[in-house]
Amino acid sequence: MIERRRMLGWLLAGSAGAAVTPEVLSARGSTADEPWLSDIAGRTHRAFLDIRSFMLDGSAFRKPAALRSALMSSYGAAAADIGIAFGAASSGLAHVLGPDFWEEYRIGEKLAPAYPAQATALMAHRSVGTEMAAGVAELRAIGVHVLACRNTMARWSKDLSAKTGESPDAINAKMLKGLSPGVEPVPAMVAAAVLAQARNLSYVAIG
Secondary structure, eight states: OOEEESOOOOBBBBTBBBBBOOOHHHHHOOOOOOOHHHHHHHHEEEEEEEEOOOEEEEEHHHHHHHHHHHHHHHOOOOOGEEEEEEEEEEEGGGGEEEEEHHHHHTTHHHHHOGGGHHHHTTTTTHHHHHHHHHHHHHHHHOOOEEEEHHHHHHHHHHHHHHHOOHHHHHHHHHHHTTOOOOOOOSSHHHHHHHHHHHHTTTEEOOO
């Protein structure tokens, strides 16, 4: 786990590819923060956890819970003073998909090439999806904001479309409905990370 107080974030802006720093985004912003960020930014202890790898053993869910527990037990922080975002993107998106979507689109088969040692276990699609949904529910129960990257969802929809023959838009719509309860979609996780740091959230890369 790598932690940095300030990450040098940038996004490609238009065809010029100009760097956009947290300060620039903050200055340009003309709308209010998204609800997840508005909530966390008001806390004393705040962190953005970037979850970009799938972890079948549930360790991705244990990280934010352990962070919260350490802040409370070792540093005397009150629960109300802690704000954490769990940002699921890349293969980490699988953490926030519900069991119905896991089963219908056989998400284990999509993940297996990248995780050959876990391929057999991943084939229990609904069972794994149920475990993931339980992990999301546990995080939501302790006030963690669980985010899903729409950019990743769009890419996955195209990949799945090639197998099923459905349109990417149709699959994407079903994926949105198939997210575990309480998951909050964001346009792009890299942008969410930059915006979070503009509001002084610590950045933690996991996986």
